[in-house]
Amino acid sequence: MQPKISSQYNVRVPMRDGVTLSADIFRPAETKQGARVPVILVRTPYNKNQVPYVEAARYFAERGYAYVTMDVRGRGDSDGEFVPYVNDGRDGYDAIEWCAAQGWSTGNVGTLGGSYLGRVQWLAALHQPPSLKTMIVMVTPSDPFVEFPTGTGGLQHLCWLYLVNGRLRQPMDQIDWNPIYQHLPLNTMDERAGFDAPKWREELQHPTRDAYWERICYQNKFEQINLPVMHISGWYDDEQIGTPLNFIGMTTRGATEFARKNQKLLMGPWGHAINTTQKIGEVDFGARALIDLRAYELRWFDAWLKNQDDGITREPAARIFVMGKNEWRDENEFPLARTQYTKFYFHSSGNANSRYGDGALSQEMPRNEKPDAYTYDPSRPTPYITNATSSQIGGPDDYSAIQQRGDVLVYVTASLEHDTEVIGPVRVILYASSSAVDTDFTALLFDLHPNGFAQRLCDGVVRARYRDGMETASLIEPHKIYKYEIDVWNTCHVFFAGHRIGVQIASAAFPKYDRNLNTGKDLATGTRMEIAAQMIYHDAEHPSALVLPII
Template identity: 60%
Template sequence: MSRARSETREVMVQRDVRVPMRDGITLSADVYRPRSEEKVPAIVVRTPYGKTSDEIDATARFFASRGYGVVYMDVRGRGDSDGEFVPYRNEGRDGYDSIEWAAAQPWCSGAVGTMGASYLARIQWLAALHHPPHLKAMISIVSPSDPFVEWPTGVPTPHHLCWLYMTSGRVMQNVDVIDWERIYWHLPLETMDELTGKSLPHWREEIRHPQLDDWWKEICYQDRFHELDLPVLHISGWYDDEQVGTPLNYMGMVRHAATERARRSQKLIMGPWPHRINRSTRLGEIDFGPESVIDLLGYQLRWFDYWLKGKENGIMDEPPVRIFVMGENRWREEEDWPLPDTRWTRYYLRSGGRANSRFGDGRLCTDPPAEGEAPFDRFRYDPADPVPYITEMTSAQIGGPDDYSAVERRDDVLVYTTPPLEEDLEVTGPVRMELFASTSARDTDFMAKLLDVWPNGFAQRLTDGMVRGRFRKGMDRPELLEPGRVYRFEIDLWNTSHVFKKGHRIRVEIASSAFPKYDRNLNTGAPLGRSTDMEVAEQTVYHSKQYPSAIILPVISR
């Protein structure tokens, strides 16, 4: 992706421009635009993280010097904007009012686009559902999903408390002065906020809604793509801790957008990046090579030049999907997602009955279990001693291509591994697990993780997912488990694009905790988030002819 070439212009900036909302509240915006009388398209970016950083200033000047009016705005209740910050609840209406305000400015041509990452991406979708007439295109980067898509637990994740603390008040709070590791262990979850030194009412409000109800549905968007008629550029990374939303949004718009024009006007870019995308070739111990960092800003400029200025720059003639294939470390263009030539291949869990730890006898095979083999593996899940999830303690980035070989020494982790591969194997697309299991508990969790085991033993996490037993039928239909009964659990492991190299091995881990990525299931079946009582659960994972547990991998022919 080469940088879009365009003539740059002198930029003028107006600080703290007051933008009125329909209820009389005014929000604060900094407006960057070319110093000329020419009418230009507007780009609206609304943020809870403060609009005065060096990075924001550089991005705004980049677009303004190339013929755009860039409106960077503090959302309601944050920074210099009036009102109270209530995450997501006002962003649809405020987004509409901000877009239409920008379109009405004397310097604006009437065409408006929106862009932004993370919170800034999701609130674009919420604004778009209000149908501002001048909104012509969006750039949605690392967008969070609807409630419970990323964390199907019924309660907010421990790291979410860190985010709520960081965005409490009007200015960014320093999360580095808090001992988050100590806080995440606190029970009950409902009062965890007290340990930060301040009350966080939004945390407690979310705890009070431990399933998908009308309170949550008010801020959902992923079931409403059929209402939208917009071109969208979707961007994320394989190690984005909110990655699942971006491919879902792309597929949702391609298949369900309101018009054929919109369905054909979607683009997807997936790189080897964490939540803060496209900043380094290296993530953890993995270097993805010089091609992994691209001129993404230039590509976004081409997107807006086409949709807001009508420039025929060829961007819509290019294939709609651009992915970085890890392991091989190269970019590739595709016509759809998932890839049309995907071979959905089952890798079955098998063992002699002792798959506990990486020193056990767990195997991963394309042949289904046969009669006479050991039909199950067992382990004990103790919420007081959960399986660790390797991550930093703040909400900035949860997990990466980390080495789980040490974690796999635990007996409460079942490990299933292929023999060394005789040739390269590409896995690109959504990954899911069909797990047959029973438990002694009324409620418990099952986690699945896909890893690439290098010849030197490095066990690289690729992607993972979980299911909470009471929500096996859906986040809106909790139902406790019957102890001892065998259930079929479906686990969404999100997406990846990775080549397992010759001599490497494919591995799957099964456990009942991944702490602190997810809160610990206390195994009692009590109301979520309000209890301190816990029980040890006796877990059984089945892999028999009757109960053929398997991970389904999207294998691509080489």
């Protein structure tokens, strides 16, 4: 019996500068007799011979595609030096056009992949390779400082740099990371971890969005991309913010009407490892949480690479999983056109500290109310519940224990009389002062269940020196009241009757975000800490509020 698939390993693919990259190619056997098929290209820093890549390659090759998995420059079997993202735009263009020029190719190329493998697709698309017809981008990282608007890449970024240290995947779990996150200064944390990461130290020298970062930015350039794109992520993906932003960016700013009208969004109840489990932590999202994602991808590629009318291009633009109800829903856009952005104002008599305080949320404007005060000590930062490594940062975790701390303010609604559906971007408007010249304010949206389970939904941070954006840093005047806006990312959740909507305010979420030492000094080299006295205001002149997208 003749094999259905022809496979080639370590095929050398030349780049424009003479460096050759290594690819494994799986294609239908009939291509050896002259048949031509479309190509799906996957470019990875995680070594192309991993089992999931091979399984995907065989799936698509059996369905009439050539599937090319390539090690990016400097990783695996590819030559050159690995510099994250910097060469991936040009190399992606060259790889796409090489695929299109092969004798077994129809000339139509699509790209596929998640996380690093998603971002490199955007960087290649900016070079406008003529043979690229579509992309499926999953759990895609955003531009610098979108996920971490702190002037650093986040402490757990060092885990990833260890993972890709050298040419092969390194075992992140062999290092005890939690004591390392306590290390100061930040610019020697790699030494504390036991390895050399020049990229870590180099990035810390660029705490604002400057020319160094612009070379790997794509979210400010959607006007240059004229492609149908499928965007996939999960509500608990720790890089979730990028996928809705990219969908919105392409539907509103894509290069042509064709591009703007041919975007697809798929958001599940998943973490960064999408569509692998129906349960995250203590929360089970039900049997419908998992789908035949590969078949969904196949329909998209069939439409755009084979010109087959399978109906997917006429389906609603967004397919989203509504948590709580645990059901899939089709929508024509995201955010939803029928959204009512509703302010839930902070209230208290000055004692909102901890879950045992008197912090409240309501749609009634505050009048004359005492501010809430707490002390932020960087040597004892408010914890963030997460795995130690960067493989998954946070989830639907129970924050009831953390909300016993005095350096956490908790504001909750009364028990809801009716189910309340919240779908879309969440933000907090915060009026605050500090005794420090720089500090952080964090906000976390949670669902307070009747049994006391405080389920995290999404969260965000503002670093005071970057309150006006990441282009410049500006310290604050101690004890002066400033208005801050905190991007709390997105959620898609039903708060059931009897539950309460809650928001947690603090000045740390450690180790997700590096500690603000409150001194205003250099982030990379600072070691001295100061304790900050924080005040949160909620009165007629300073109406702090949680802004929810109510459906």
